[in-house]
Amino acid sequence: MQAKRAAARQQAAEPGGHAVWPIPVESEWDPPPSSDTYVYHVSATARISERIGRRDGRLVYFAIMLDCETNGEWKNIWRIDCSDDSVHRHVYPNMKDRSVIRPIRTQNDVESTYATAIDEVETRWQEIESGWRDGTPYRA
Known part of the structure; x- marks a missing residue:
């Protein structure tokens, strides 16, 4: 690139x-190779992880993940990230599938979508976890 x-x-x-x-x-979207990671537990069986990348003090990459604990292991069941030229959502049961939220053409596309992504996971994590545990697909 x-x-x-x-x-x-x-x-x-x-x-x-x-x-x-x-x-x-x-x-040609080229997020930074390294980033900071923050993890916070929202319950005994669920945690939210954020990976944030900045360049020149501006947000250029993020991944927000919901992990749930089952049988002593943490499983990633939901993620919004901005790799592969778009901000998109990955949802269980097949985390390889994704739904595009918006294409990335500028740094502003990343920054403006970040707050929406955080809000989605922080307000809907219980619904997402519950659906994952009972096998009901998450619908955005």
Whole structure:
């Protein structure tokens, strides 16, 4: 990705090149490789984890997860994250499936969706956990 951006910048800087940088396409979203993680328990059997990445002091990546304990193990049953060029939700029973909340085109797309994602898990974690325990799919 960085090589693609560098080539576009060099082309724009060459004589006859354009003075305006090309608009990044969705596939060029590049969140930071490291982040901070915060975990807080909302009950004896449920916890919320947040992974937050910042660049130049601005939020550029997040993942908010709901984990539930069963038989002594913690299982991730719900997640909203912003990898793969979109903010999207993963829900049990198949965490590989996802529903896109919004595409990421700018840092503002990440930042503006973060508060909504936090609100969703903090207000609906009991419903999500209950559905997971009795096998009822979560509907956003």
